[in-house]
Amino acid sequence: MKVRVEEGSCHGHQSCAIAAPEVFGADDYGNAVVLIQGVIPTELEAKVRRAEGNCPERAIVIED
Ligand code: SF4
Numbered sequence: 001m002k003v004r005v006e007e008g009s010c011h012g013h014q015s016c017a018i019a020a021p022e023v024f025g026a027d028d029y030g031n032a033v034v035l036i037q038g039v040i041p042t043e044l045e046a047k048v049r050r051a052e053g054n055c056p057e058r059a060i061v062i063e064d
Helices: 015-019 042-054
Strands: 002-005 024-026 032-034 060-063
Touching: 002 032, 015 024, 015 042, 042 060
Parallel strands: none
Antiparallel strands: 002 060, 024 032
C-alpha cells in the first residue's frame, strides 16, 4: 500500500493524524502530509484505511 494526500482537497482537520499518527503529520499550514515515503508497513495499513475512511474531504488516496 502507498498513500498520498490531495493537497487541494485537504482542509487540515487532522483527523488523519489522530487515526494514524505514524503516517500523517501536518505542514506549516496545518494541512496533512504523509510522513512515510514509499510502501506503508503492513502493520499500519488498517490505521491508514481508517484515516482514509474518516477524512471528511476524501483527500486521502490509497494506492495498492
Ligand atoms: S483528515 Fe483529510 S482533510 Fe483533514 S487533514 Fe487529514 S487529509 Fe486533510
